[in-house]
Amino acid sequence: xxxxxxxxxxxxxxxxxxxxxxxxxxxxxxxxxxxxxxxxxxxxxxxxxxxxxxxxxxxxxxxxxxxxxxxxxxxxxxxxxxxxxxxxxxxxxxxxxxxxxxxxxxxxxxxxxxxxxxxxxxxxxxxxxxxxxxxxxxxxxxxxxxxxxxxxxxxxxxxxxxxxxxxxxxxxxxxxxxxxxxxxxxxxxxxxxxxxxxxxxxxxxxxxxxxxxxxxxxxxxxxxxxxxxxxxxxxxxxxxxxxxxxxxxxxxxxxxxxxxxxxxxxxxxxxxxxxxxxxxxxxxxxxxxxxxxxxxxxxxxxxxxxxxxxxxxxxxxxxxxxxxxxxxxxxxxxxxxxxxxxxxxxxxxxxxxxxxxxxxxxxxxxxxxxxxxxxxxxxxxxxxxxxxxxx
Amino acid sequence: xxxxxxxxxxxxxxxxxxxxxxxxxxxxxxxxxxxxxxxxxxxxxxxxxxxxxxxxxxxxxxxxxxxxxxxxxxxxxxxxxxxxxxxxxxxxxxxxxxxxxxxxxxxxxxxxxxxxxxxxxxxxxxxxxxxxxxxxxxxxxxxxxxxxxxxxxxxxxxxxxxxxxxxxxxxxxxxxxxxxxxxxxxxxxxxxxxxxxxxxxxxxxxxxxxxxxxxxxxxxxxxxxxxxxxxxxxxxxxxxxxxxxxxxxxxxxxxxxxxxx
Numbered sequence: 130x131x132x133x134x135x136x137x138x139x140x141x142x143x144x145x146x147x148x149x150x151x152x153x154x155x156x157x158x159x160x161x162x163x164x165x166x167x168x169x170x171x172x173x174x175x176x177x178x179x180x181x182x183x184x185x186x187x188x189x190x191x192x193x194x195x196x197x198x199x200x201x202x203x204x205x206x207x208x209x210x211x212x213x214x215x216x217x218x219x220x221x222x223x224x225x226x227x228x229x230x231x232x233x234x235x236x237x238x239x240x241x242x243x244x245x246x247x248x249x250x251x252x253x254x255x256x257x258x259x260x261x262x263x264x265x266x267x268x269x270x271x272x273x274x275x276x277x278x279x280x281x282x283x284x285x286x287x288x289x290x291x292x293x294x295x296x297x298x299x300x301x302x303x304x305x306x307x308x309x310x311x312x313x314x315x316x317x318x319x320x321x322x323x324x325x326x327x328x329x330x331x332x333x334x335x336x337x338x339x340x341x342x343x344x345x346x347x348x349x350x351x352x353x354x355x356x357x358x359x360x361x362x363x364x365x366x367x368x369x370x371x372x373x374x375x376x377x378x379x380x381x382x383x384x385x386x387x388x389x390x391x392x393x394x395x396x397x398x399x400x401x402x403x404x405x406x407x408x409x410x411x412x413x414x415x416x417x418x419x420x421x422x423x424x425x426x427x428x429x430x431x432x433x434x435x436x437x438x439x440x441x442x443x444x445x446x447x448x449x450x451x452x453x454x455x456x457x458x459x460x461x462x463x464x465x466x467x468x469x470x471x472x473x474x475x476x477x478x479x480x481x482x483x484x485x486x487x488x489x490x491x492x493x494x495x496x497x498x499x500x501x502x503x504x505x506x507x508x509x510x511x512x513x514x515x516x517x518x519x520x
Numbered sequence: 521x522x523x524x525x526x527x528x529x530x531x532x533x534x535x536x537x538x539x540x541x542x543x544x545x546x547x548x549x550x551x552x553x554x555x556x557x558x559x560x561x562x563x564x565x566x567x568x569x570x571x572x573x574x575x576x577x578x579x580x581x582x583x584x585x586x587x588x589x590x591x592x593x594x595x596x597x598x599x600x601x602x603x604x605x606x607x608x609x610x611x612x613x614x615x616x617x618x619x620x621x622x623x624x625x626x627x628x629x630x631x632x633x634x635x636x637x638x639x640x641x642x643x644x645x646x647x648x649x650x651x652x653x654x655x656x657x658x659x660x661x662x663x664x665x666x667x668x669x670x671x672x673x674x675x676x677x678x679x680x681x682x683x684x685x686x687x688x689x690x691x692x693x694x695x696x697x698x699x700x701x702x703x704x705x706x707x708x709x710x711x712x713x714x715x716x717x718x719x720x721x722x723x724x725x726x727x728x729x730x731x732x733x734x735x736x737x738x739x740x741x742x743x744x745x746x747x748x749x750x751x752x753x754x755x756x757x758x759x760x761x762x763x764x765x766x767x768x769x770x771x772x773x774x775x776x777x778x779x780x781x
Contacts, residue, residue: 131655142643142684412639415600416700417628417656419621511600515639 132422136429140437147434150398154438154495157391159446161384161487166450166477167458168380172373173478175312176366181254182313184365186348189213189222189341192356202229202242203292206332206339210354213341221347223250224338226328230291232303232321234279242320243291245328252344255316259307260324267303267327272317276308283308289321293333301331388494396498398434410506411514424503431499435492453477547707547740548574548597552606555592555763566592568763569606574742576707579734581743583751584760590744591712593760597742598631598710599623611707628656632701632739636713638693640685640700646672647681650699657704671699675729691722695729702733709733712744720749727753 140147180186194205209217209224216222226245231238246253248260260268267289271281281287283305290300303323311317329335343351343359351359363370413423457474555567567589574580582590595601596608599615600623608615611630618626627633632653640649650671654664672678675695685693694714701709711730715723731753734741743750751757759767 131658134655138648139643142641144643408637408639409641412635412641414624415598415627415633415635415639416653417624419624421621422624422656512595515600515635 132425132429133433135426136433139426139430140433146398147437150394150434151437151441153394154391154434154491155442155446157387157394158438158442158487158491159449161387161391161491162442162446162479162484163450163453163477164383164387165380165483165487166454166479167475168376169480169483170454170458170475170477172376174475175369175373178312179366179369180345180362182311183253183316184342184362185223185252186343186345187351187359187361188343188365189352189354189357189359191339192358194227194339199229202227202339206334206337207356209336209338209341210357212352212354216343216347216352217247217341220249220251221344222341223247223252224325224341226325226332226334226337227339228291228328228332230289230321232279232290233288234281239279240319241289243289243328243331244320244322245325246322247325252342254311255322256307256309257322260322262306264304265302267301267323267331268306269303270307270309270322271305272314272320273308273310274314274317275320276305278318281305281308291331293331295333297333299331388491391491392494392498396502398431400502407509407514408517410509411511411516414509414511415515420506423506424500427503427506428496428500431503432492432496434499435495438495439488439492450477450479454479546573546575546609547611548572548742549609550593550597550603550606551608553593553596553603553608554605555589555596555601556604566763567596567603570760570763570765572758572765572768574708574740576740577734577738578756579731579741579754580756580758581745581750581754582758582760583745583754585746587762588760589763590746590760592763594710594712594742594744597708598633599626628653629704630707632704632706632709634694634697634701634709634711634714636716638685638690638697638717640693640696642685644684645681646677646683646685646688646696649685649696650703653700653704667703668699671703674702674733675699689722690717691719691725694718694722694726698726698729698733702737702739705737706739708740708742710742710744713747714743715745715747715750723747723749 191205191207193201195201206226206228213222213224217224223246228243228245230241230243232241233239246255246257246260248257250257256270259270262268266286271279276282279287285305286302287305288300289303290298292298303321309317316322329337341357348362351361353359410423413426414420418426454477457476459474550570550572553567553570553572554565556563556565558564566587570589570593582593584590592601596603596615597610599610599613599618602616610626613622613626615623633639641652644652647668650668651664654667659667669678669681672681675698677692677695677699680688680692680696685696688696694717697714701711709730714730715726718726727750730741733739743754745751755771757767757769757771758765759769
């Protein structure tokens with residue numbers, strides 16, 4: 130208790146020196162939590178967007194469908210099983226038919242995937258309602274990345290060429306009716322979304338699908354259908370999970386670096402204190418403090434820097450971080466053009482584990498780095514220390 | 521006036537033991553005390569077979585030129601250092617066998633220090649500096665307040681309680697150091713060149729204060745000095761040369777309890 134009282138007095142008495150340390154340390158607290166919160170927000174947003182735009186509550190795959198093997202696309206579709214039809218009616222399942230095609234933007238040749246989707250679906254965020262339009266041309270929706278690579282704008286026409294199930298090549302005019310802004314590149318790059326019935330008609334098939342996307346609420350109750358395999362969210366998110374894991378490693382390095390800087394600041398202060406305050410230390414020993422008590426006093430002093438910094442960080446950090454969590458953090462345009470799946474705004478997410486964990490970790494680190502130089506004090510000869518000498 | 525004094529008791533020795541030590545015998549006794557310091561390949565003998573005793577209420581000084589061993593002897597008596605050979609007994613405790621913790625307890629409860637450079641804690645106020653030894657003794661807040669106020673009144677600095685050492689003159693700083701040394705009412709006060717950084721007026725003021733404390737509280741004062749101003753106040757002058765006691769002179773003093781040794 131006395132160590133706390135004396136440490137408090139020392140900190141209070143040191144005035145500006147204390148506040149400088151506390152401010153620097155509090156900044157470390159806030160930056161560490163903000164940076165980790167931003168990464169967590171990004172992670173959550175990436176997973177949420179992937180679910181909202183592409184995978185829903187899971188997908189039923191045709192037995193031959195392999196998204197990583199383009200040679201299987203032609204054969205990986207089949208009639209929608211009877212068991213699924215009621216679910217499709219209830220809009221808890223939406224079929225998607227995938228076909229290979231070639232387009233000719235501005236005289237160039239480009240391979241694309243045609244994806245047929247029901248314009249009335251509500252499971253995915255893809256703006257399929259724009260596909261309801263009746264016209265001679267094939268109405269098409271593309272993503273902004275695709276639009277950039279093809280130089281397409283809404284209202285542009287282009288020729289699309291495909292091969293139906295009988296192996297016959299055909300071609301038709303298509304019209305861009307909508308360009309969607311999505312953070313999920315896997316539904317954007319090289320893909321053209323058209324109405325399901327038009328694609329079925331083009332492919333000479335009826336009621337066939339490559340995948341069926343389940344609504345998020347039905348993710349825990351998959352229907353068992355022979356041949357069709359249900360891929361749950363965890364499986365479909367594994368790429369993004371892996372990306373997050375890699376990102377977390379670099380994030381952790383930043384975390385460790387910031388923590389190291391915070392520790393260095395305190396360590397530096399404590400080491401300087403020992404050199405500057407050795408006469409004071411000698412006096413404390415002469416007045417009857419044991420070496421252990423002196424070590425305790427300096428350790429507590431360092432730890433109190435951490436406590437004060439946590440309190441100060443709470444004063445300005447809570448409103449600042451809350452504001453960020455509500456308003457989001459605007460990402461520069463360039464991050465999208467670099468192919469990163471980043472939203473225009475990222476909303477940092479601060480969990481209790483993150484805040485408490487960071488606070489405790491910084492406090493523990495500060496205490497440890499205060500203890501190390503304080504232990505050196507124990508080796509000072511009191512007779513030398515009183516005179517301000519280092520023995 | 522000072523009721524915060526608690527005798528050392530953790531080794532089973534009660535107040536009666538120390539009462540006995542103080543009234544009937546000596547407070548401090550050195551026997552064939554030798555202190556050597558290694559200097560490179562050789563050794564410097566700072567104290568060479570010093571035999572001395574000090575009784576309660578003495579106002580004594582270790583006098584001699586620089587390097588004569590005054591401060592070394594004071595440090596050993598104050599349990600800040602240990603002898604190389606021989607023994608030193610302070611209040612019945614053998615300094616050479618004391619653990620760090622026990623030595624700290626001895627200093628905390630029974631010995632007050634006054635240093636040449638005052639050694640006040642710079643970030644504390646005058647009040648907090650004087651209060652510090654009582655905090656270590658875990659005295660109650662009311663008791664601390666009363667004792668500190670009394671000590672500051674003794675040294676004439678009650679009105680500067682809230683000042684910091686940097687706001688005081690050298691003389692005032694040394695008076696704060698005296699208040700800090702006597703606030704716990706120790707048996708022994710060790711003063712190492714207490715007037716070295718003070719002018720003549722301040723030196724006399726300080727010495728008069730200490731002499732008054734010695735007379736009224738029967739506190740034993742031992743100085744290490746070569747300052748003539750201090751020497752003229754001493755009731756016992758022990759001259760050291762090259763670590764040896766060469767002269768031990770006593771002035772008659774009516775207030776000295778138990779008489780001269």
